[in-house]
Amino acid sequence: MSIWEYANPKKFMQTSAWALPWVTGLAALTLVGGLIWGFFFTPDDYKQGSTVKIIYIHVPSAMMAINAWVMMLVASLIWIVRRHHVSALAAKAAAPIGMTMTLIALFTGAIWGQPMWGTWWAWDPRLTSFLILFLFYLGYIALWEAIEDPDTAADLTSVLCLVGSVFALLSRYAVNFWNQGLHQDASLSMDAQENVADVFWYPLLVCMAGFVLLFVTLVLIRTRTEIRSRRLKALEARERMA
Amino acid sequence: MIALLLRDLRLAIRAGGGFGLGLAFFLIVTVLVPFGVGPEGGTLAKIAPGILWVGALLACLLSLDRIFALDFEDGSLDLLATAPIPLEAVVTMKAAAHWLTTGLPLVVAAPVFGVLLNLQGEGFFWLTVSLALGTPALSVIGTFGAALTVGLKRGGLLLSLLVLPLYVPTLIFGAETVRRGTEGMETGAPLMLLAGITAASIALLPFASAAAIRVNLR
Amino acid sequence: MIPELGKYAGTVLSAYGVTLALLAGLVALSLWRGARVKRALEAQERRMGRNG
Numbered sequence A: 001m002s003i004w005e006y007a008n009p010k011k012f013m014q015t016s017a018w019a020l021p022w023v024t025g026l027a028a029l030t031l032v033g034g035l036i037w038g039f040f041f042t043p044d045d046y047k048q049g050s051t052v053k054i055i056y057i058h059v060p061s062a063m064m065a066i067n068a069w070v071m072m073l074v075a076s077l078i079w080i081v082r083r084h085h086v087s088a089l090a091a092k093a094a095a096p097i098g099m100t101m102t103l104i105a106l107f108t109g110a111i112w113g114q115p116m117w118g119t120w121w122a123w124d125p126r127l128t129s130f131l132i133l134f135l136f137y138l139g140y141i142a143l144w145e146a147i148e149d150p151d152t153a154a155d156l157t158s159v160l161c162l163v164g165s166v167f168a169l170l171s172r173y174a175v176n177f178w179n180q181g182l183h184q185d186a187s188l189s190m191d192a193q194e195n196v197a198d199v200f201w202y203p204l205l206v207c208m209a210g211f212v213l214l215f216v217t218l219v220l221i222r223t224r225t226e227i228r229s230r231r232l233k234a235l236e237a238r239e240r241m242a
Numbered sequence B: 001m002i003a004l005l006l007r008d009l010r011l012a013i014r015a016g017g018g019f020g021l022g023l024a025f026f027l028i029v030t031v032l033v034p035f036g037v038g039p040e041g042g043t044l045a046k047i048a049p050g051i052l053w054v055g056a057l058l059a060c061l062l063s064l065d066r067i068f069a070l071d072f073e074d075g076s077l078d079l080l081a082t083a084p085i086p087l088e089a090v091v092t093m094k095a096a097a098h099w100l101t102t103g104l105p106l107v108v109a110a111p112v113f114g115v116l117l118n119l120q121g122e123g124f125f126w127l128t129v130s131l132a133l134g135t136p137a138l139s140v141i142g143t144f145g146a147a148l149t150v151g152l153k154r155g156g157l158l159l160s161l162l163v164l165p166l167y168v169p170t171l172i173f174g175a176e177t178v179r180r181g182t183e184g185m186e187t188g189a190p191l192m193l194l195a196g197i198t199a200a201s202i203a204l205l206p207f208a209s210a211a212a213i214r215v216n217l218r
Numbered sequence C: 001m002i003p004e005l006g007k008y009a010g011t012v013l014s015a016y017g018v019t020l021a022l023l024a025g026l027v028a029l030s031l032w033r034g035a036r037v038k039r040a041l042e043a044q045e046r047r048m049g050r051n052g
Helices: A003-007 A009-041 A050-082 A085-117 A125-146 A150-180 A198-241 B002-013 B021-037 B041-062 B066-073 B076-082 B087-116 B123-149 B156-182 B188-217 C006-047
Strands: none
Touching: A003 A085, A009 A050, A009 A085, A009 A198, A050 A085, A050 A125, A050 A150, A050 A198, A050 C006, A085 A125, A085 A150, A085 A198, A085 C006, A125 A150, A125 B123, A125 B156, A150 B123, A150 B156, A150 B188, A198 C006, B002 B087, B021 B041, B021 B087, B041 B087, B041 B123, B041 B156, B066 B076, B066 B087, B066 B123, B076 B087, B076 B188, B087 B123, B087 B188, B123 B156, B123 B188, B156 B188
16 A cells, blocks of 8 residues: 555546545644634733734745645655656645745735834845745646646656756755845844744744644545546547547 | 757857847946936945846846747757767757856956945955856756746746746845955955856756756656 | 734734635635536536447
């Protein structure tokens, strides 16, 4: 019983149909639970006041923005090597989710930064890197949409994902160089992982779990849709030829 | 291989080949900027490195879709793909032709445009050096984007969307080199990184570009 | 029940608001498109008499 069995579209549909209610339930539980815990039942930070509550949405969404791309990278590699359609479609399905997560990270980051930095946008290395990541997502999705033949689209987008991943890493380093080179004092670290007190950390963990499960739920739903869509196009093509 | 390079160069220089368009665009951008930000010398001097690099980058972008489009349309690309030389070499030669007809003229012209933007002191030298080292990367990366979109009818805008984020590291290190040069600071670090990106791109991207061409020719 | 958000109330609430709106939109779009494709596929399969 190997994981590659789920590469079979039919098997994937069957298994995901069975799993979906559970994953959805768990996602709803952890996400809602975590956010309520964080929003209502945690104290304010002595430095940042009540804005610290933004941690529960900013950190998990930023984390998922990156993880979604990593998942797309792995799925693209599996497609290139083993030609499993489910893998290619899963990457396609994950992209809009990752892009939304990136947007959330950007908006919450900017909103959080406003009272701290006095400006709606600052070219902080982290925020800038996420802006670039957003552009990568946009390009990836645009390429899928632009190409008619699904297998060609899968091939080209997976190559783009590979090359894009390398450049995304390169950009991260370049952006750090670009900002820290001039303003040593500018970075107000929003990296909540340093010195986060337990009282914030536990609800944060739950929220992170919630976001991960939400991602999984949506990827399952969207991949199922992509599989159906592919089958629909195939049937329509067959009908046209008959 | 050299024959291929010469052929592309000849095609580009011929009328309608688009040679000089990039340069003209670069000039236009250089002239427009002072209208946008005001003629004050201090302001211009400060932003000159960045504007010159961005202008060069955008000018490179203009001629990218030509790299494969004509050959794709008349079937020569199929022939090239089945020729005895590896497709990776073909792609590299195409990138080289693009650089010689677009990048290199920019490198030569940039200092002149730098004068228009009040570029200071050593900036001229570093502008030339950084563009010389960086524009090959722009051509190679652009060739990859062109390979991805070669089959598309109006792929120009999508090509820009795909390629511009990939240009960011080169732009950052290139402009930083010039900026540090104008202030008389050490330029070693960004210059090395710029050269590194160019070298790695030339070495590795042709494989991805060739793979994309093969997919599109199926 | 709303905690004392103090002077950052607008900040915090707008951050949560944007997040929830974007998430809701993503979920809604995913479900809507999913249902639409599912319906279309079923219609197509019925039309082709379920052969294939």
